[in-house]
Amino acid sequence: MTGVDLGALVLGLAKGVIGSTAFLLVLFIGFCVVLGFPKLRPGGRQTRVIRSLDEVVGGQPTQYLPPDSPRGPVDQLHTPELAEAAARKSR
DSSP states (O other): OOHHHHHHHHHHHHHHHHHHHHHHHHHHHHHHHHHHGGGGSOOSTTSSOOOOHHHHHOSSOOOOOOTTSOSSSSOGGGOHHHHHHHHHHHO
């Protein structure tokens, strides 16, 4: 095997690896884009896009909370149990 044959072999191997990698990337990205387009359609009762069970069963449209709204009726960092434990530690 000469240097020319070895160089052609390495070049062919690199072309094959790069070609197959590019093909798989295009295939995967294409599937993600094509299958992601239906998610961009508006939701609602009359559409085929269902984002939640409430959207299908309930009559009210989904209302999203702003990012700074509280996430529940209780602030989990100031529960009575934690306040009691902190009081015991400070004694």
